Every structure is written in structure tokens, then in C-alpha cells.
Amino acid sequence: xxxxxxxxxxxxxxxxxxxxxxxxxxxxxxxxxxxxxxxxxxxxxxxxxxxxxxxxxxxxxxxxxxxxxxxxxxxxxxxxxxxxxxxxxxxxxxxxxxxxxxxxxxxxxxxxxxxxxxxxxxx
Numbered sequence: 174x175x176x177x178x179x180x181x182x183x184x185x186x187x188x189x190x191x192x193x194x195x196x197x198x199x200x201x202x203x204x205x206x207x208x209x210x211x212x213x214x215x216x217x218x219x220x221x222x223x224x225x226x227x228x229x230x231x232x233x234x235x236x237x238x239x240x241x242x243x244x245x246x247x248x249x250x251x252x253x254x255x256x257x258x259x260x261x262x263x264x265x266x267x268x269x270x271x272x273x274x275x276x277x278x279x280x281x282x283x284x285x286x287x288x289x290x291x292x293x294x295x296x
Contacts, residue, residue, distance in 0.1 A: 214239045216249075217239075217245075217249045217251075218233070220249035221233070221249060221251075221254060224249075224275055224276075225254075228257075228261075231257065232253055232254050232257045233253070234253070236253070239251075241253075242254075243256070244292075246277075246281070246285055246288055246289050246292070247277075247280070247281045247282065247285030247288075248277035248278070248279070248280035248281035248285060249275075249277055249280065250270070250271075250275060250277040250281070250289070252292070254275070255270055255289070255292065258270050258274050258275070259296075262274055266293055267286070267289045267290040267292070267293045270289060270293075271286060271289060
């Protein structure tokens, strides 16, 4: 006889997940209406939206194309996001951004991580 234990979720969990997804789709729709998006850029901005939620619009600002977001470091991380993290979330070094605030370091090569470290060394 095998004992199967099923995890019981609270009844509001599905509504919570649906509302988060709805907010994410709503945010992407607003961004798409404003920017000229290539599919690759849409994936990057979706990551940014998941990381920052409602503040993603503040980070993106008045950008129309991806070059308006500044340098792309890899892993979905743009220069404008780093500037936002330094200004508003007290990120002081590259590891603050790569591992503590965004976890973008998980999706970057060693060269891309070093580029972020060099950026912090210069600024």
C-alpha cells in the first residue's frame, strides 16, 4: 500500500496566481503599446516585469526601443535597471545586482558578469 500525500492549497491561491498573471500580461501589453518590440526584447522585458512588477514601468520610462534602455549586459539586465537599483534599492556593488536584487547572475556567462563588475568599477 502506498501512501500519497497531496498538498492542500488555500482556496484563494488560484485567484492570487491568476491576478499575478493578469498583472504581468497587463504590464506587457502596456509596454508593447509603447515600444517597438522584437520577440527577443519582449522576453527580456517580461523578465524585468517579473522581477520588478509595477516599478518596471518606472525603469523602462520613456524608452521606445531597446537601445534606450542602455547597454545590455546579458541575462535580461540593462544599464537602466542597474541605475534604478543603485538609485532606489541601494545596490552598491555588482554582486548586489547580480545575486541579491535580480538573480540575473544565474543567466549570465562569466564575461557578462565581469562586464557588470567593470561597469560598477567605473561608476
